Amino acid sequence: MESTMKELRGGESVLEPKSNVGGGVEDVYGEDRATEDQLITPWAFSVASGSSLLRDPRYNKGLAFSESERDAHYLRGLLPPAVLSQQLQEKKLMMNLQQHHLPLQKYMALMDLQERNERLFYKLLIDNVEELLPIVYTPTVGEACQKYGSIFRRPQGLFISLKEKGKILEVLKNWPERSIQVIVVTDGERILGLGDLGCQGMGIPVGKLALYTALGGVRPSACLPVTIDVGTNNEQLLKDEFYIGLRQKRATGQEYDDLLNEFMCAVKQNFGEKVLIQFEDFANHNAFSLLAKYGTTHLVFNDDIQVKGHFYARFYDSTSFRSSTTVVRGFLFLQGTAAVVLAGVVAALKILGGILVDHTFLFLGAGEAGTGIAELIALEMSKQAKAPVEETRKKIWLVDSKGLIVSSRKDTLQHFKKPWAHEHEPVKDLLNAVKAIKPTILIGSSGVGRTFTKEVIEAVSSFNERPVIMALSNPTSQSECTAEEAYTWSKGKAIFASGSPFGPVRYNGKDFVPGQANNAYIFPGFGLGLVISGTIRVHDEMLLAAAEGLAGQVTEENIEKGLIYPPFQNIRKISAHIAAKVAAKAYDLGLASRLPRPDNLVKYAESCMYSPLYRNYR
Incomplete structure (x- = not known):
């Protein structure tokens, strides 16, 4: 599906899809492709002309706009006369990044790039993944979360606090994208090994979803970072004048459970049954109970932990497509x-x-x-x-x-x-x-x-x-x-x-x-496999399939060097193979809803992966 410009009054234009196959929450993958990252919402248009185009990170190409594009979209005079290729822009940015000596400075430079030119950000990250992965995610993202209040410039996800109790569905509708496929959510209580960072844990969902796109090919507009703010027990943050979250002790018990339950129900109501919700950096006692509670009603995943035990849950039968309340004995989530x-x-x-x-x-x-x-x-x-x-x-x-x-x-x-x-x-x-x-x-x-x-x-x-x-x-x-x-x-x-x-x-x-x-080997491809198959529940056999898929990508050359993991520079290929294994298992278990099953799941996964290359605007 190519994109064209539709002229509006006043000389502005809007990027509009040539065709609108699918387009709903339930039809994005399979019918729509992962590379099509613009679906126009019922209530808003994305203006893409002149200075507005330059300010929209989804469509801005900076000096890569061609001469004809500058004429067609009212860009004359708004840019210097030089026209640079995306490759040359990438080279310049890497040179600039290498001028920074502190990892946090590099992190801030990359976040600035993501906010002004999305495709160039992902092109840079994909092509330089081994160098930039420790900057965009661990360990540098930990320092960024600790200092998030001081470096905060522009919100990059949804902040849902106790103030929004009873209104979470309305809050979700404030997000400009309707076709969400992956949500990473944290409550900030156990950020990496750094403890309770409260609302400042937002850096983790943002970083995780950047990797879902760069390494797994999930399109950026289908990703939603969320922080659930129930307060913090971090006294240092509560006294920090720049802290951006609720200034209160953490809510616990029924108040906490009710807020999370409202969030989970609102997500399904607003985005549909097949949105993947990844719980990230919750304290263990909450992470376990959340997976136990929602594992049989939602498509949920946790990168870090397992849950097992006896508890009451809604049990989903993939054969009869019915659910009932039962005791699930020895129920197990095996994670990234x-x-x-x-x-x-x-x-x-x-x-x-x-x-x-x-x-x-x-x-x-x-x-x-x-x-x-x-x-x-x-x-x-x-x-x-x-x-x-x-x-x-x-x-x-x-x-x-x-x-x-x-x-x-x-x-x-x-x-x-x-x-x-x-x-x-x-x-x-x-x-x-x-x-x-x-x-x-x-x-x-x-x-x-x-x-x-x-x-x-x-x-x-x-x-x-x-x-x-x-x-x-x-x-x-x-x-x-x-x-x-x-x-x-x-x-x-x-x-x-x-x-x-x-x-x-x-x-x-x-x-x-x-x-x-590194978990980044597994979760991007795992998430892509769930999405392209339209999986409705996570099953432990899918994790086994993902592990086998990763192990299968270790070559004899790697083994000769003593490596038991493949190089990260091949991560997109690795993710496609993992996605194919996960999707195949979903089809085998009767949990996939994208029918018919593609003949070649590896090629299908690759075809669904987001491309950061610039588009040509007419």
Whole structure:
């Protein structure tokens, strides 16, 4: 669907689609394409002429407007005479970015670009993803959230506070786009590892959705960042004269639940059944209950955690398309972090040999993140070995602050740790647990830095030819060990990956390239797969499919370098393959509503991906 200009009174014009196939909330993908990021709403037009065109980031091309476009759209004299290509604009911007020495300065420069020239912003991010990913998202976005009040210039999403209680549907209708496909929402209580940042957590949904577009190809106008502001318990922010949120303690209990319930119901009413809602950086107690409550009624996802347990919920039957109230036993959400880690482990098997059940896992960290990753690995083991998951869990051991989790501790363990309490004598620390269990794969999810000591890494290397060491905790200061420590202390034997980015390491005349278990490998392609298939619910098998899709993109060349994740420079191709795997699983499970099923899902996914190249205006 190409776009043309329709002339209005006063010499202005509006960008209008040539055809209007679909156009509704329910028909955007499949009939409409991801690259068509302009659907005119019933109540507003996007003026695209003269100075208004230059101020609209969706259509502004800056000096890339051609001579004929300058004549046709009243741009003469509003621009210098030079005409620059998008490639030359990109080159200039990268040079300018490199002049900034502080990451936060680069972040602010990129946000300014996004607000004035959307396509150039995404072109820059796609072409320079390895360099700019740490700026647009972690770790720099954390600092941006901490200082959000001071650097705030222009709102980039919807702020829904307690003041809007009873009016959330009206607030959603204030958003100028109707065809929303992905919402990332936070309440700001647990921003990265930085704690309660209240309303200033908005930087996280904004950054996450930028990656949905750049890495996964979801069109920008289909993305909606949302912050739910229920107050903050951060005293420093409450005293900050530049704080932009509610100046009150956090609402909890029924008041909190009612606001979130109104939001979830309003989203479905305004944007439809198939909008993906990603919960981001909620405190664990709320994240669990939200996924448990809405997982059977909405298309919801959380990048970081798992939920399991017994609770009352509305159960959706994809065969009969009916719902009923029931007790869901052992209901499980397996989320993005776990899928990324599983993908790295599966790829590592190309080096180690065998299947998952042939290996022994030891985790440092038995919180919700650690147990969630462990559960997904156990599920994949169960699938590969055709064995009950209760049996495959016995190949996975966890260490918490009190030592190895064993059956004699079961009465004092939190519920999510109990499945991992195996028969073994008590072991008080990680080093002795490594010596006792002799794991082939050591995974850190403790959130405590430098806990993989020299003695620990030497021990795990003493009985493994190629030990897999994954130090997943963020930020860099909390990583269980650095890449240099892992390679040096293992004498170059380690297959290493981390949650934080580390540069290449040279040891004993050989270059080692560490992998990064970054959620950005999974969630953009995962979200694209849900959207292009019209999926109505997230199922744990889709996460398994996403992990398998990522592992399948690790090439022999990557393996030769010791990499268990593919280079980020190929992320759009990787996302298309992940989307195809996820969509295929949705069709297999009867949860997809985009019919008929495309013959080639990879090509279909690629065809639906947003392109940041400039359009020609007539």
